[in-house]
Every structure is written in C-alpha cells, then in structure tokens.
Amino acid sequence: MRNWNWDNSLGAPRAEGRGSGFGIRVSESRLRQCWWFGEAPTPNPEPRALEVCRFPFAIYHLKFSVFVTLLICGCLTVCACHKKSAAVRSEPLLQAYDTDQDWNDPQHSIALNYQQAQGKRVFYNNCVWCHADATPAGPSNRGNLTPSPPLMNDGATLNGVSDEFMQNIITLGGSAMGKSAIMPPWGLTLTPDEVRAVIAFARAIAQPPYKPPLRPGPQYPVK
Amino acid sequence: MASEAEGMGQVSNRMRFVFALSSVVFVAVLAISPVKDLERQWKRYKRGYARFAETRPDTKRLMADYDSDIDQIWIPDMNVVDRCTTCHQGITQASLSDASVPQPYRAHPFIPHRVKEWGCVICHRGQGLATEVAEAHDTTLAWEQPMLPVSYIQGSCGTCHRAAIAQTPRLDRGRQLLVEFNCVGCHRLEGVDRPVMLGPDLTNIGTKVSREWLYKWLKEPRTIVDSSGNVTVDGYETEEEPRMPKFRLSEQELKGLTAYLSSLRTKPIEPYQFDPRVVAAWEKKPDLVEQGEVRFRQMFCSTCHALAVTRAGETKLIGGDIGPELTKVGSKVYPDWLVAWLRDPQSYLPHAEMPRYGWSNEDLYLVTHYISTKLVDPDLLSGVPKLGAPTPEEVQLGRRLFLEKGCGGCHVIEGVPSQRDFGADLSNLGSKNVSQLEFGESKIPRHLIAYIQAKLTDPGSVNPAARMPQYHLNSPDLDALTVALLSMTGPPSTSGLERLTVDQKAVAFRPAGRFGEVYERYKCYVCHQFNGYGGNLAPDLSFEGSRARRAWMAEFLKNPQTLRPTLIFRMPQFNMTDEEAAILADYLGMVFQSPAVNMVDEKDFTPELARLGKQLYEVKYQCQSCHTIGSTGGYVGPNLNNVGNWMTAGWIEAWLKNPQALVPGAIEPRRAFADDEIKALTAYLLTLRQATKPTVPSRGAAAGGAGR
Numbered sequence: 001m002r003n004w005n006w007d008n009s010l011g012a013p014r015a016e017g018r019g020s021g022f023g024i025r026v027s028e029s030r031l032r033q034c035w036w037f038g039e040a041p042t043p044n045p046e047p048r049a050l051e052v053c054r055f056p057f058a059i060y061h062l063k064f065s066v067f068v069t070l071l072i073c074g075c076l077t078v079c080a081c082h083k084k085s086a087a088v089r090s091e092p093l094l095q096a097y098d099t100d101q102d103w104n105d106p107q108h109s110i111a112l113n114y115q116q117a118q119g120k121r122v123f124y125n126n127c128v129w130c131h132a133d134a135t136p137a138g139p140s141n142r143g144n145l146t147p148s149p150p151l152m153n154d155g156a157t158l159n160g161v162s163d164e165f166m167q168n169i170i171t172l173g174g175s176a177m178g179k180s181a182i183m184p185p186w187g188l189t190l191t192p193d194e195v196r197a198v199i200a201f202a203r204a205i206a207q208p209p210y211k212p213p214l215r216p217g218p219q220y221p222v223k
Numbered sequence: 224m225a226s227e228a229e230g231m232g233q234v235s236n237r238m239r240f241v242f243a244l245s246s247v248v249f250v251a252v253l254a255i256s257p258v259k260d261l262e263r264q265w266k267r268y269k270r271g272y273a274r275f276a277e278t279r280p281d282t283k284r285l286m287a288d289y290d291s292d293i294d295q296i297w298i299p300d301m302n303v304v305d306r307c308t309t310c311h312q313g314i315t316q317a318s319l320s321d322a323s324v325p326q327p328y329r330a331h332p333f334i335p336h337r338v339k340e341w342g343c344v345i346c347h348r349g350q351g352l353a354t355e356v357a358e359a360h361d362t363t364l365a366w367e368q369p370m371l372p373v374s375y376i377q378g379s380c381g382t383c384h385r386a387a388i389a390q391t392p393r394l395d396r397g398r399q400l401l402v403e404f405n406c407v408g409c410h411r412l413e414g415v416d417r418p419v420m421l422g423p424d425l426t427n428i429g430t431k432v433s434r435e436w437l438y439k440w441l442k443e444p445r446t447i448v449d450s451s452g453n454v455t456v457d458g459y460e461t462e463e464e465p466r467m468p469k470f471r472l473s474e475q476e477l478k479g480l481t482a483y484l485s486s487l488r489t490k491p492i493e494p495y496q497f498d499p500r501v502v503a504a505w506e507k508k509p510d511l512v513e514q515g516e517v518r519f520r521q522m523f524c525s526t527c528h529a530l531a532v533t534r535a536g537e538t539k540l541i542g543g544d545i546g547p548e549l550t551k552v553g554s555k556v557y558p559d560w561l562v563a564w565l566r567d568p569q570s571y572l573p574h575a576e577m578p579r580y581g582w583s584n585e586d587l588y589l590v591t592h593y594i595s596t597k598l599v600d601p602d603l604l605s606g607v608p609k610l611g612a613p614t615p616e617e618v619q620l621g622r623r624l625f626l627e628k629g630c631g632g633c634h635v636i637e638g639v640p641s642q643r644d645f646g647a648d649l650s651n652l653g654s655k656n657v658s659q660l661e662f663g664e665s666k667i668p669r670h671l672i673a674y675i676q677a678k679l680t681d682p683g684s685v686n687p688a689a690r691m692p693q694y695h696l697n698s699p700d701l702d703a704l705t706v707a708l709l710s711m712t713g714p715p716s717t718s719g720l721e722r723l724t725v726d727q728k729a730v731a732f733r734p735a736g737r738f739g740e741v742y743e744r745y746k747c748y749v750c751h752q753f754n755g756y757g758g759n760l761a762p763d764l765s766f767e768g769s770r771a772r773r774a775w776m777a778e779f780l781k782n783p784q785t786l787r788p789t790l791i792f793r794m795p796q797f798n799m800t801d802e803e804a805a806i807l808a809d810y811l812g813m814v815f816q817s818p819a820v821n822m823v824d825e826k827d828f829t830p831e832l833a834r835l836g837k838q839l840y841e842v843k844y845q846c847q848s849c850h851t852i853g854s855t856g857g858y859v860g861p862n863l864n865n866v867g868n869w870m871t872a873g874w875i876e877a878w879l880k881n882p883q884a885l886v887p888g889a890i891e892p893r894r895a896f897a898d899d900e901i902k903a904l905t906a907y908l909l910t911l912r913q914a915t916k917p918t919v920p921s922r923g924a925a926a927g928g929a930g931r
Contacts, residue, residue, distance in 0.1 A: 181844070
C-alpha cells in the first residue's frame with residue numbers, strides 16, 4: 001500500500017516514522033513554507049532532510065495558528081460586511097430623463113422624468129402656440145386671443161385646478177367645460193396618455209411650484 | 224513505547240482550555256456565513272418593503288405578489304436575467320408613484336414598455352444578475368457595464384429603434400448631429416449611410432479660390448468659440464457650426480496643403496460673355512448694386528444661405544443652413560468661377576444641392592455684381608502671410624499630408640483613393656467595456672460616457688497623437704451625440720434583439736422622365752419630402768396632388784408666395800418656364816394622391832350652406848383663433864385668404880375629418896364634426912378666393928436664358 005505523504009510531490013526521500021498513526025511526516029523545508037503553522041523550529045545546524053512532527057508539537061504551533069487564523073477570518077468578515085459602496089452620483093440633472101429651462105429664470109433647469117418629458121414634447125408640438133409667449137417658430141399666437149390663454153407655467157392659475165379638470169378641458173375643449181371655445185378639444189388627436197403627460201409637464205414647470213393634494217389617487221395606470 | 228502512548232493520552236488542563244476555546248471560536252466562525260446570508264442586502268430590502276407596505280392604506284394589494292425569495296425576470300430570447308425587482312418591489316404599483324415614497328420601492332414612471340415583459344437592464348444596463356446594490360448599479364472588477372445615467376438612457380432606446388421615434392428627441396438630435404458633422408467621413412457608424420458627397424470635390428479647387436484663402440480657411444475654418452461659448456463665423460455670431468472642423472496644422476503643413484490644393488486646376492473655367500446690350504444698359508446706372516440686392520432678396524437665396532444682418536445694433540447671421548454662409552463670399556471666390564457656378568452648379572460639383580436656376584442675362588449680371596461688390600471684406604485675407612507660387616516640394620508635401628490627415632475621408636480629388644473608414648470603427652462603441660477603451664495616461668474617469676465626451680470635446684486629451692479634428696460643442700449637443708454613440712451596439716447580439724430591431728428605411732425617390740429632369744434640376748428633394756424621402760424644411764408633398772388645384776400649383780411654382788405668416792424661409796423663385804411648371808404640376812397632380820381624399824362635387828355647395836359654414840367657423844368652432852382671413856386672426860395655421868383657389872374640396876373635407884391621417888403630426892386638432900358641418904365649412908372655405916394677380920412674365924424665357 002502506498003503511503004502518500006505531503007512531500008510526495010516534492011520527490012524527497014521518504015522514511016518510515018517511528019510513531020503510530022498520530023505522526024505526521026513533514027519535511028522541514030515544507031514546514032518553513034507553511035507559514036500558517038507559525039514559527040518554524042530553530043533550524044538545526046546539522047542539515048536534516050526529514051523531521052518527524054509529533055502531535056503535541058503540532059498543537060503547540062497550532063495555538064498560534066488559531067489566533068492568526070481567527071484574526072484573518074475576523075478581518076475578512078469585517079471587510080466583507082462593510083463593503084465600500086461606490087460613490088453614488090448625486091447630480092440631480094443626471095438622474096433626470098430630460099430637462100426644461102425654467103421659463104422665469106433661464107439659469108435654472110428643471111429635471112423631468114419620462115412622462116414629463118413626453119409632455120414637454122407634446123406641449124412644444126401642439127400647445128406652445130397659444131400657451132407660451134415664445135414658440136419654436138418665433139412669435140406666439142397668444143397675443144391674438146381674447147380671453148388670453150394662461151401660460152403653461154402659470155402656477156397661480158393652474159395649481160388650483162385639479163388634474164381631472166385639466167384632463168377634461170384638454171380632451172373635451174373649452175366650450176364643454178364652460179370656458180372659452182377658443183380652446184379646441186384634443187381628445188381625438190392626443191391619446192389619454194399624452195394628455196396626462198402634458199398635465200404632468202405643466203405641474204413640473206409650474207411657478208410657484210405645484211404641490212399635489214395630500215391623498216393623490218392613481219394618476220395613471222402603470223402596467 | 225507504551226509509556227509514550229500513555230503520555231500522549233494525558234492532556235493538561237491548559238490544553239483542555241485551549242481546545243474548548245478553539246471549538247467555540249470554530250463554531251462562531253462557521254456561524255458567520257448563515258448570519259451573513261440572513262443579512263444579505265436584498266433580504267433587508269425585502270423585509271423593509273413588507274414593513275413599508277404595512278404603513279400604506281392598500282397593504283393587501285402591495286403585498287399580493289410578495290415572495291421572500293429573489294424575484295427574477297427571465298427573457299431567454301434576449302439573454303437577459305434580471306433580478307432588479309427583488310429590491311425594487313413596488314415598481315409596478317401605481318399607488319407608489321409619488322415622490323415621497325422612498326427608493327427602492329417607488330413605482331417606475333409611466334413608460335410604453337411593460338416592466339414585467341422587458342425587465343430593467345435592456346434599458347438601464349447594469350448587471351441584472353447581481354443581488355447587491357453596488358454590483359448591480361456600478362462598475363466592479365467582475366462586471367464592467369455600469370448603469371446608464373437616466374439622462375443618457377435614450378441611447379438604449381436606439382439599440383432597437385434604429386428609425387427615428389418621437390419619444391426620443393435627444394437621440395434623434397444626436398443622430399442628426401452625427402450626419403451634420405460628417406462623422407461617417409472617417410468612422411464606420413451603425414445606421415448612418417455614407418452620402419455621395421460629404422465635403423466638396425476638390426478636383427478643381429484651384430479655379431475657385433486663391434492659395435491665401437485656403438490658408439486662412441485651413442488655419443481657422445471660420446468658427447471661433449469665445450470663452451462664453453459663443454460660436455462666431457466670419458466675425459458674426461451664429462448658432463450653426465460649419466461642417467469643416469478645425470484641424471491642428473503647423474505652419475509647414477498649412478503651406479504644403481495650400482500649395483497642393485491651389486495647384487489643382489484640371490478643368491479651367493471659361494469666362495462667360497454677358498450680352499453686351501445688358502452690360503451697356505446697366506453698367507452706368509447708379510442703382511446697379513441696389514437692384515442686384517433686390518433681385519437677390521426676391522429670389523430668396525436666404526432660404527438656404529445665411530447673411531450677416533444688422534438689426535438694432537446687433538449683427539447676426541440670418542438665413543438657412545443648407546448652403547454656405549455668404550457674407551464675405553465676394554472676397555473668397557474668383558468672379559469667373561462665381562458666374563459659372565450660378566449658371567450651372569452641377570458642372571463644377573456633380574452632387575451639389577444647389578438648384579440650377581433659370582437665369583436671365585440681366586438677373587445674372589445684377590446678382591453677380593451685387594455679390595462681388597457688396598458681399599466682400601477687404602480685410603478678409605489681411606492676416607495671411609505672403610505665400611507666392613507653390614514650389615514642387617510644397618506640392619509634394621501637400622499631397623502626402625492630404626492622405627496622412629485623412630482629408631480623403633470627406634473630400635474627393637480625381638485620382639486620389641477615397642479614405643473611408645480612416646478613423647476608428649464606432650459601430651459598436653456603445654457596448655464596449657471599460658477595459659476595451661484606451662485611456663492611456665489621461666486623467667479621465669474610467670467610464671464609457673466620460674471617454675466619449677472627452678474624445679468629443681478635446682480629442683488630444685485622451686490620445687495626444689489623435690488625428691481627430693477639434694469640434695466646438697455646447698453641452699446639449701455633446702449629450703445628444705453621446706446618446707447617439709451609446710446607441711451603437713453593433714449588430715443585434717441575440718435572436719430576440721434581431722427580431723425587435725426596427726431598421727431605418729429611406730428609399731430614395733428618383734423619378735424618371737421629364738418630371739425627373741425638372742425635379743433634379745431644381746433639387747425639390749433638398750427641402751420637400753416625397754413618400755418619406757427628402758428634406759424637412761418645406762411641406763411634405765407626398766399628397767400634394769390631392770391637396771392643391773393644378774392651376775394654383777402651376778402659378779405657385781412660378782411665383783411662390785408665403786402661405787404661413789410666421790415662416791422666415793420661403794420657396795425661392797427659380798424662374799421656371801411655363802412648360803417646366805406645367806410638367807411639375809401635372810405630375811404632382813396625377814401621382815401624389817392620398818387614398819383618404821375623395822372626389823367631391825362642388826355643385827352641392829350653395830350660398831346658404833356657405834353662410835352656415837361661416838357661422839360655424841366664426842362662432843361655434845372659433846377657427847379664427849389660429850387662421851387668418853383678411854387681416855385678422857391667428858397665425859398658427861395657414862392663411863386662408865385664397866383657400867378656394869388653393870385647395871380641392873375633397874382635401875378640405877378629408878382634412879376636417881382627420882388632419883393627422885393626411886399629414887402625420889399636424890398641429891390642427893381632430894374634431895368631432897358632424898357630416899353636414901363638414902359640408903358647410905367646406906362650402907364656406909371654397910368661397911374664399913382672391914383675384915389672381917397679373918403674372919410676372921417668366922424672365923428666364925423672356926431673356927433667352929443665361930442659365931439654360
């Protein structure tokens with residue numbers, strides 16, 4: 001029966017130990033390499049190729065090793081538990097889907113989420129002509145109209161109006177809601193989602209800022 | 224032997240203590256793992272969600288599909304496993320959409336894709352498999368794709384949606400800029416076609432401009448960006464950036480390149496002999512230049528070319544950006560070249576977008592005189608050193624530099640091979656990991672977005688030996704370009720993506736026959752769209768035959784009028800002959816028909832019906848808030864003064880029924896008119912007619928035609 005020793009792989013000559021099963025044969029050179037066994041015994045001036053390691057001797061060295069092992073385990077555990085989380089970028093505009101310039105203060109950009117950004121798109125396509133004082137094409141049609149339509153960021157007027165009312169007046173038109181017939185109905189042109197997006201955009205750019213009512217109902221169906 | 228064995232069996236008290244202690248420590252070490260597992264980040268968020276749901280009024284609904292294990296969305300088609308919903312529990316709960324709900328429990332803002340069908344990483348990127356916050360969101364050693372910041376997320380839309388969609392304005396702007404800046408000249412890009420002509424053909428450039436002008440142009444291609452970020456072209460502020468970017472060239476290189484280019488004169492220009500009667504009649508007139516300016520304005524050159532205009536003490540460039548800016552062009556080009564160019568642009572540049580106008584001798588004389596007298600700057604070349612005639616060594620150096628700098632990516636010279644794909648292949652830049660990017664010694668954050676932006680703002684900052692020229696981008700454009708580049712992730716990597724990719728389709732419309740000739744001559748497609756092909760400056764003409772009456776079209780083509788009061792640009796007056804106008808009008812009328820428009824018998828429209836229509840127009844529907852009739856009304860929609868002569872009855876009826884069916888994205892809202900209301904409104908609108916003005920005789924035909 002072959003007796004596989006630790007240093008079998010090193011090809012060093014093997015010698016039978018004197019002890020019974022408890023003896024572990026370890027070469028000195030191997031022992032020196034095994035730093036986790038603690039201090040190696042003082043090297044003997046006489047070169048010895050082989051050292052028989054007796055059990056109590058191993059335990060004596062294990063005492064150090066346990067503490068060292070525990071220390072390392074402890075350190076590793078602490079490191080693992082307190083994993084340094086990477087610095088989170090807190091730039092608010094970087095976290096936004098899109099931005100729009102504050103109409104009253106050109107230095108200030110307002111962050112928009114996806115829905116508000118879609119509202120911005122619809123607004124600049126369909127609504128800007130009458131609900132703003134400057135349009136992508138230059139002059140605005142607002143000055144031609146009586147009564148004058150409110151600006152889209154006019155918080156003083158629009159903050160007091162509920163989402164339901166805005167949804168209705170955009171979809172059904174001014175005359176259906178007892179307001180001026182100048183406001184056309186958009187229900188057949190814009191989808192309900194687009195109308196909700198426009199309202200969300202108006203809320204986002206409102207000056208003074210819009211504060212939602214305390215118990216908001218579901219504003220839109222999230223799929 | 225035996226005593227030794229007995230000695231071994233006896234263990235001292237001290238040893239017992241050590242054994243006891245180490246076994247306790249051993250158990251404690253073993254316990255770390257299960258305890259740590261219990262305290263995993265995602266489990267904490269799970270428990271936190273359950274506690275949070277207790278505080279909400281709709282606990283039952285919020286907890287309906289709660290499971291204490293890891294949640295996972297698996298899309299085998301797209302090779303996506305996505306565990307984000309483990310922590311982002313409330314992502315589909317409508318009642319958690321409020322900003323006061325703490326993250327990670329807040330609902331996702333409304334989007335057109337269902338979270339449960341698509342997962343999160345397809346759009347947000349990051350690591351869907353990770354179960355820890357840092358690993359899922361950021362770059363780690365093992366996983367290199369961090370999440371995209373939300374402001375760049377349209378880049379992910381572009382991986383599938385190769386065609387433009389309205390919901391992604393930033394991506395579309397970025398793709399448009401990629402085309403505008405001629406990026407395909409040097410780089411291979413996904414979904415950007417290489418046009419026939421990127422920069423002008425330089426085969427005959429020596430006959431057009433002087434060596435001194437070339438020197439100035441190459442040194443500073445007109446654009447200067449000052450410290451506040453204002454773009455100045457030829458000393459005037461503008462918002463457009465010319466396509467030719469600034470290359471960092473040394474004095475020696477400038478001399479070589481100018482020598483080579485100014486020696487390129489393969490086809491000499493033959494001076495055009497004006498009709499001596501015209502020259503004799505106009506030469507001595509004091510208002511020669513003023514008359515030239517009047518013709519220049521009447522022909523609406525400014526629809527394509529910008530000019531510096533001083534208004535209220537402020538000088539700005541005003542005009543279109545299809546052609547080059549012309550403020551100082553008189554000092555740039557040789558006069559003989561100018562006349563030859565105006566008469567037939569395509570003989571100098573076969574792919575030029577400039578239409579071949581029908582010039583009369585008189586017009587040509589006046590306009591060229593105006594350009595070479597008024598649009599000049601005597602100081603234009605004052606900063607240029609004396610260059611003299613090019614020496615053969617300089618020409619040799621210039622020829623080598625032309626290829627070394629990659630000029631052949633955009634410019635063609637007969638006999639010089641094209642240098643397409645001179646720069647790096649960018650068609651899968653968006654899917655590159657950080658380790659695949661070359662940062663060199665630079666101090667740029669190791670991040671794909673930072674890399675792209677550093678390359679775009681200052682190519683030398685990443686690699687000092689970069690050959691890429693310097694662009695001046697403002698921050699929205701920089702972000703838009705970054706988004707467009709992030710969307711380039713190469714060919715679809717999975718079968719699912721392949722199936723989903725919506726490719727861009729632009730089928731060039733090149734009609735044959737007589738119409739095709741006139742269409743090519745006046746370059747209709749540069750401004751107008753035909754079945755999805757062409758420019759977007761002017762109205763889409765795909766259904767023009769259903770919209771306009773033939774007589775009106777023929778008249779308009781010869782004498783274009785502004786239809787919308789707010790528009791700055793207008794169709795130029797091409798001096799078409801009656802025959803050409805008739806060819807265009809016939810073809811447009813026959814071919815460009817909409818299936819939604821029916822023939823309507825105009826005999827049904829009685830004066831009573833028109834009176835009813837007028838009532839509806841003015842009182843019930845208040846159309847005057849957007850349309851002008853006479854001199855009153857709004858100016859969102861077109862002026863309706865002449866609509867009876869302009870539009871067909873069928874078009875008006877179809878338009879009133881559903882404007883967006885005829886022109887997608889039309890501003891006018893679709894309204895629920897009753898059928899008889901539509902009849903009445905149409906009857907009223909058809910009564911609005913203006914007497915046709917006496918037509919100006921077609922000058923091109925009358926004077927024999929300098930451009931024919």
